Amino acid sequence: MLDPKFIRENPDIVRQALKDRNDKFDLDKFIALDEERRKLMRQIEGLSASQNIIDSEMKNLLKEKKDIKAKIEEGKAIKKQLNELDGDFSKLDDEFTEQLQWIPNIPHVSIPRGHPSNNKVVKEWGSKRKFDFTPLDHIALAEKLDIVDFKRAAKISGSNFVLFKGLGARMERALINFMLDLHTQKHGYKEIFPPMLVNENSMHSTGQLPKLREDMYELQKDELFLIPTAEVPVTNIHRSEVLREEDLPIYYTAYTACFRREAGSYGKDTKGLMRVHQFDKVEMVKFVKPENSYDELEKLLNNACAVLELLNIPYRVLMLATGDLSFAAAKCYDIEIYAPGIDKWLEVSSCSNFEDFQARRGDIRYKDKETGKLKFVHTLNGSGVALARLVVSIFENYQQADGAIMIPEVLRPYMGGLEKISL
């Protein structure tokens, strides 16, 4: 959520941001609404003020044991006027609050404008492996080794669900442990294991609602949502809190399953493990002081990259253009890893700075020691990293001519010292 005062004072900046994002939000209508709302507010506040004056006059009369009948009549008259305005005002105010939720964050100056094709590759690491045989895709590899069972997953739950078996399941667990250990032991994050069902408030403060309702699994009976990412419960840890300045920055990392309906994406990269309704992810979340947030974003990105470097997976980093930026983000890097079997780059991480956008929605503040004022923190998060697609890339990159899959060295301690998965 943007600061209404900022929108009022900088309509051109907001208008440009909407244009850069190709967002159709009607800003002029919103500004007119805001003006009307404040006009009515002034009227109501004026009436309330005279009400308060009458009230204190009445108190004095009561003290002197004098008659207050006339004052009561005055009060009644004001109340009548107030009642007439109240309904109109709350209608305008509700509309204002609702509309405000639909305005996206302002993109940072450093990022490319316009269409997603303007996304800029800012880093490339590793090189694509040269094969002296024709590499298989992860589906063929997994089925041959019987470590992922797509058919039975579909029987149990439906299409685009995954059933890991045997060493496939073991590798999934090994990757989670490896990444959590890395972030907690080497990068300074505190491990969190949050609820995976959250209430509507939590979904609002991180910005998934109201805009992305269709993408969420919703349990209507209990008014709960399955989390699409650990970002939601972990960022909400400090919702409606005032943090101490000396406690910042706060770094959290969490493994959770993530649930996404992926509505409207049928047919797009839906083969195998590429786009599934439930996947595992280790997420990193930061709460920082505003002046540090862009340095923290670079560090966050490096923390995610470290995972891939240790696994020796070739990757590239994209700085997203305004047109590809998610609703709440001001700046975002995507990390893509190469999968040689399907010959595709797969997105396994988004590292974003939300500045105060989420903090304002979730009312997450800290007390600035110098000024004594409360300020919104900046929140950031990044995947470190998402699993299903990482597994695709590991299978395809580490495959052998005989169909076996070598286990990346850093994972071996997590898999009982095993070196490869073979028949």
Add this chain to the structure above:
RNA sequence: GGAGAGGUGGCUGAGCGGUUGAAAGCGCCGGUCUUGAAAACCGGUGUGGGGCUUGUCUCCACCGUGAGUUCAAAUCUCACCCUCUCCGCCA
């Protein structure tokens, strides 16, 4: 699922129709004292919003949330949410 208790400022906690934006204590900030610190004492200390004359200015709102009663609500009524305790069930 059943029964009960309760939600007040950073925290503990009083108030239960009209000098209550809210006692008291703790904490925090500043000062006195001290070589320094502690203690003691003195003073200060909520948030959000509106207005313009942008000021140690002014007005409004806020005691879980929302509605209602009233000239007037932290205080009365209703609904909802949340927390805790006991019983039941249970991995």
